[in-house]
Amino acid sequence: MAQIKSIEQVIHDGAKLFMPSVSVDCVIFGFHDNQLKVLLLKMKGADQWALPGGFIYRDEDIDEAASRVLRERTGIQDIFLKQFHVFGQPKRSDKKFHLNMMKKDGIKVNKDNWIIQRFITTGYYALVDFQFVKPTPDFSSVSCEWWDLKDIHELFMDHKNILDRALETLRLQLNYQPIGYNLLPEKFTMPELQKLYETILDKSLDRRNFQRRMSGFGFVKRLKETRQGGAHKAPYLYSFDLKKYKKALEEGLQGGW
Amino acid sequence: MAQIKSIEQVIHDGAKLFMPSVSVDCVIFGFHDNQLKVLLLKMKGADQWALPGGFIYRDEDIDEAASRVLRERTGIQDIFLKQFHVFGQPKRSDKKFHLNMMKKDGIKVNKDNWIIQRFITTGYYALVDFQFVKPTPDFSSVSCEWWDLKDIHELFMDHKNILDRALETLRLQLNYQPIGYNLLPEKFTMPELQKLYETILDKSLDRRNFQRRMSGFGFVKRLKETRQGGAHKAPYLYSFDLKKYKKALEEGLQGGW
DNA sequence: ATATCATTGCGTCGTTATGACACAATGATA
DNA sequence: TATCATTGTGTCATAACGACGCAATGATAT
Numbered sequence: 001m002a003q004i005k006s007i008e009q010v011i012h013d014g015a016k017l018f019m020p021s022v023s024v025d026c027v028i029f030g031f032h033d034n035q036l037k038v039l040l041l042k043m044k045g046a047d048q049w050a051l052p053g054g055f056i057y058r059d060e061d062i063d064e065a066a067s068r069v070l071r072e073r074t075g076i077q078d079i080f081l082k083q084f085h086v087f088g089q090p091k092r093s094d095k096k097f098h099l100n101m102m103k104k105d106g107i108k109v110n111k112d113n114w115i116i117q118r119f120i121t122t123g124y125y126a127l128v129d130f131q132f133v134k135p136t137p138d139f140s141s142v143s144c145e146w147w148d149l150k151d152i153h154e155l156f157m158d159h160k161n162i163l164d165r166a167l168e169t170l171r172l173q174l175n176y177q178p179i180g181y182n183l184l185p186e187k188f189t190m191p192e193l194q195k196l197y198e199t200i201l202d203k204s205l206d207r208r209n210f211q212r213r214m215s216g217f218g219f220v221k222r223l224k225e226t227r228q229g230g231a232h233k234a235p236y237l238y239s240f241d242l243k244k245y246k247k248a249l250e251e252g253l254q255g256g257w
Numbered sequence: 258m259a260q261i262k263s264i265e266q267v268i269h270d271g272a273k274l275f276m277p278s279v280s281v282d283c284v285i286f287g288f289h290d291n292q293l294k295v296l297l298l299k300m301k302g303a304d305q306w307a308l309p310g311g312f313i314y315r316d317e318d319i320d321e322a323a324s325r326v327l328r329e330r331t332g333i334q335d336i337f338l339k340q341f342h343v344f345g346q347p348k349r350s351d352k353k354f355h356l357n358m359m360k361k362d363g364i365k366v367n368k369d370n371w372i373i374q375r376f377i378t379t380g381y382y383a384l385v386d387f388q389f390v391k392p393t394p395d396f397s398s399v400s401c402e403w404w405d406l407k408d409i410h411e412l413f414m415d416h417k418n419i420l421d422r423a424l425e426t427l428r429l430q431l432n433y434q435p436i437g438y439n440l441l442p443e444k445f446t447m448p449e450l451q452k453l454y455e456t457i458l459d460k461s462l463d464r465r466n467f468q469r470r471m472s473g474f475g476f477v478k479r480l481k482e483t484r485q486g487g488a489h490k491a492p493y494l495y496s497f498d499l500k501k502y503k504k505a506l507e508e509g510l511q512g513g514w
Numbered sequence: 515a516t517a518t519c520a521t522t523g524c525g526t527c528g529t530t531a532t533g534a535c536a537c538a539a540t541g542a543t544a
Numbered sequence: 545t546a547t548c549a550t551t552g553t554g555t556c557a558t559a560a561c562g563a564c565g566c567a568a569t570g571a572t573a574t
Contacts, residue, residue, distance in 0.1 A: 019277075019278045019375065019377070020276075020277045020278050021276045021277050021278045021279055022278055022279060022345075022377055056345070056377070058347075058375070059347050060347065061345055061346050061347060062343060062345025062346075062377055063345065065345075083342060083343055085340060086319060086340055086343055086379045088313070088318055088319025088320065088322075088379075089318050089319075090315075090316050090317065090318060118276065118315070120276070120279055120313075120319055122343045122345075172433065172509075176429065189522095190522085190523095191521085191522080206562070206563075206564090207521095207522085208522095208523085208524080208525085208563090208564080209561070209562065209563080211522095211523080211524090212524090212525095212561095213560090213561085216560090230521085230570090230571085231520080231521085231570090231571060231572080232519085232520050232521040232522075232569080232570065232571065233520080233521050233522045233523085233568075233569040233570055233571090234521095234522085234569075234570075235521080235522060235523090236522090236523085251513070252429075252513060254512065254513045254560090255511065255512065255513075255560075255561080256508070256509060256511045256512075446551095447551085447552095448550085448551080463533070463534075463535090464550095464551085465534090465535085465551095465552085465553080465554090466532070466533065466534085468551095468552080468553090469532095469553095470531090470532085473531090487541090487542085487550085488541090488542055488543075488549080488550085489540075489541065489542065489543095489548085489549050489550040489551075490539075490540040490541055490542090490549085490550050490551045490552085491540075491541070491542095491550095491551085492550080492551060492552090493551090493552085511531095512531075512532080
């Protein structure tokens with residue numbers, strides 16, 4: 001499984017290497033400066049941004065394919081990753097657009113080539129610790145960057161729709177998946193955790209009730225250190241008790257937000 | 258899009274009609290005699306039961322393909338249907354098994370035929386009103402029957418795994434999807450609704466607290482009729498106020514079970 | 515040095531929701 | 545007519561929740 005290095009290679013060898021008709025797209029979430037971020041690729045030959053994606057090798061598990069894409073784009077080995085939806089409308093990819101894009105880039109491709117057939121894609125969302133990511137573009141893109149969630153309005157193909165669905169899934173799974181654990185660094189403050197919840201839920205929460213409830217769950221432990229350097233009172237640092245966290249999530253955190 | 262009538266036809270025309278590599282499988286839930294039921298197919302040429310499934314026509318939405326499978330197996334037009342997971346392990350289908358099965362059935366198939374390639378399948382779960390279903394086998398099966406959930410132990414390929422995942426999804430989405438509405442007949446009793454919840458959650462609930470809480474949500478309305486014919490006190494009939502039900506589900510029913 | 519001020523940590527209070535259980539009403543069966 | 549499983553309604557103590565008060569902290573301004 002040699003890594004793909006050019007569009008030409010995909011066009012030439014794709015049909016042989018990969019499964020036809022199927023792809024994966026990844027919504028990679030990070031959290032930094034109290035903002036939810038998404039990793040995007042700027043595409044070659046078009047002034048558009050896209051979600052990182054890829055194809056499935058003929059003998060590769062689809063989850064492993066997504067995991068591989070994640071590794072290649074972020075440099076991180078073990079990443080929290082979940083499927084959330086299959087996007088299978090016949091019109092979701094625009095053949096003419098693809099052909100034009102490649103033409104611009106000086107690439108010749110036959111009209112019945114593997115790459116411009118209809119694809120059904122499985123959407124994955126991933127949660128990463130922002131600080132460890134080394135954004136790396138792939139063969140189809142010129143750069144790979146973190147975007148602030150609120151600044152993303154238009155994306156390649158149906159990728160904005162995919163992103164919106166990922167966010168919706170994140171919201172629904174907040175009580176069932178270790179979302180805080182995977183998005184935050186090992187040590188974090190209660191206001192940071194709250195801000196993460198508020199961003200995902202898109203609503204503000206009462207600071208004191210949030211603290212009480214979160215503490216009540218019993219899976220965050222307060223450390224003896226405080227976060228220094230802020231302009232005000234130094235808040236305590238916390239970390240997750242992963243064992244207790246996962247146990248609590250199995251049943252689902254009780255109550256709504 | 259002519260309906261497929263025989264295995265021979267699929268083998269012969271499949272590659273032309275359908276997308277390669279992708280399929281759908283449906284876990285069709287019903288509720289009858291206070292039991293959760295699943296619709297299964299008994300396969301030709303093998304003493305095994307399988308989930309209803311199908312392929313995706315080259316110009317068909319994947320959700321529509323699942324919907325079509327549902328229509329053909331149940332005779333019902335509008336069915337509640339949700340994707341829940343993609344099963345994409347390379348080893349999930351066993352080429353040799355398929356070849357043997359067809360051999361038994363006296364069907365010749367080339368080793369590189371479309372049908373025995375690797376398939377990635379998208380699992381859907383469907384909720385239907387038991388009484389309206391007319392179970393109908395497809396080209397690959399000799400019969401189509403309702404099975405009691407608790408009697409299903411082994412299925413074709415990885416279908417038992419798919420079923421288990423569907424059930425897990427049902428459990429997790431109980432507070433977010435109109436599951437009661439779609440599984441129960443228009444009029445139902447509170448004990449019936451409770452039994453449905455208990456079956457899905459696999460735990461018993463206090464009758465009186467269940468009634469209080471369910472009434473408190475405000476989307477079940479008590480009718481003036483009672484269910485006659487039972488051996489004991491005749492319970493009141495209820496029906497859903499669909500508008501209020503859906504509104505409540507948007508935010509998710511608060512609290513756990 | 516001292517006052518200012520946003521932020522943090524901890525607590526109160528009234529209301530509501532929850533789990534556990536009691537008891538009377540119903541209506542087919544014995 | 546008595547019996548009995550089942551249904552409808554209610555009680556009560558406890559826990560959880562939302563809204564809010566207030567003092568402690570520590571960087572910045574005066």
